[in-house]
Amino acid sequence: MELRQLQYFVKVAQKEHVTQAAEELHVAQSAVSRQIHQLEEELGVNLFMQKGRNLQLTPVGQLFCKRVEGIMKDLDRAVIEIHEFLDPEQGEIRIGFPHSLGIHLIPSVVAEFRKNYPNVKFRFKQGMFPTLIRDVISAEVDLAFVSPFPERHDQVGGDVVLTEELFAILPPNHPLAGEKSIKLEQLKDERFVLFSKGYSLRPIVWHACLEAGFTPKIAFEGEETDTIRGLVAAGMGVSLLPEMALFQTNPLQPARVSITEPKVTRSIGLIHRADEKLPPVAQAFRTFLLQYFGLGPAAQPTKDSTPSRS
Structure with missing residues (x-):
């Protein structure tokens, strides 16, 4: 054969x-x-x-x-x-991530890494939580950002690199739009614009509402942060989004208000296949990312500078 x-x-x-x-x-x-x-x-x-x-x-x-x-x-x-192995600076890194991280975080970390490794190529793959886990296990990607972080999983390992606050987003003319902070129970009579089933932000928002004493009434469902944000800005309902999903991409923007009770957050993890050595260039990028988020070892992943968060 x-x-x-x-x-x-x-x-x-x-x-x-x-x-x-x-x-x-x-x-x-x-x-x-x-x-x-x-x-x-x-x-x-x-x-x-x-x-x-x-x-x-x-x-x-x-x-x-x-x-x-x-x-x-x-x-x-x-x-x-x-x-x-012969030349790690010429390799390719395959990385997966949810859509909400593609607006700001992924472009930022890739641009910072390429300052020292300009010839490294990247192959990106967006997906929902179960898809990203499957892509890591099947070796479709080397690394993946996922939320929430899978605390116990036999086939993947990694680190929580970031815990991010979720904000209430409201139509600009909403009575609470001018407040610095609110309690989530103040939105109990509102109609919510939520992510579709299968997206990790949906259960976070749902459980937070239950903790606040009410079941959210769903007005619309969407699959991208731009859609959620745009529908809220147009007065179609309210929602909760993490800060990284609130970078302005068009003139029509919702109001953003902090939530004091309950505090709503999401964990973001960087995962890889468990008990398997990463390719040299992917390991260099992982080391860089851990330093970028303040978790890395003393060794410098770059040749002449230490990255800083921006």
Whole structure:
């Protein structure tokens, strides 16, 4: 069994067509067909079956493909790690994060890190909490910011890097918009604009309202902080958002008011696969981030300066 056979097999499985696979691989169609045939002969099974003009994996082909894709992913990662070991400053960092951190935090830390590592590349992936956990476990990303921090998880480890206060956001003409602070119970009769189910900020807001003695009445649901903020600013309801989600991106902005009772916060963690060594460039970035948030070791992750939070 040759590596080329596995590469051709995976490509045909993805394209479900030999001609399209051959075009993407820049080889003759006959070469692809021959390699697939040899692979099937060696395994003693049919990996594909005809479905109209396309090919479809057989049940055993699906099982084999899943394993081969994992092997190919590990092989690709091994090649990248070798290159990073030879020159960590030329590597790529794959990092995941929730949308609310993409407005200010991620651009800030990446820009600061690249002052000392200008040739390092970044691959970004946004997602919800369960998606980010899954991406870390499956090695789709090296590191991920998540909220809340998973205190007990067998497959991921990490650190709480930040605890962030949530503010009440209100329409500009709301009677409480001019207050410096309020109690959350003062919003018990309001209609709330909340994140959709599956987003980590939703249960934080929901449980805070229950702690304040009421169940929030939902007016609208959204999937991005810009949407939540815009709907509140337009008078569609009230909500709670962390400070990092309140950076102005358009002229229409809600009022921001501190909440004194109960105090509402969210924890933000930086996670990685447990019991697994990070690639050198990803480890350099992790060390930098821990220092950035005041948690890092004495060793300097950069060549000539210590980063500061901004």
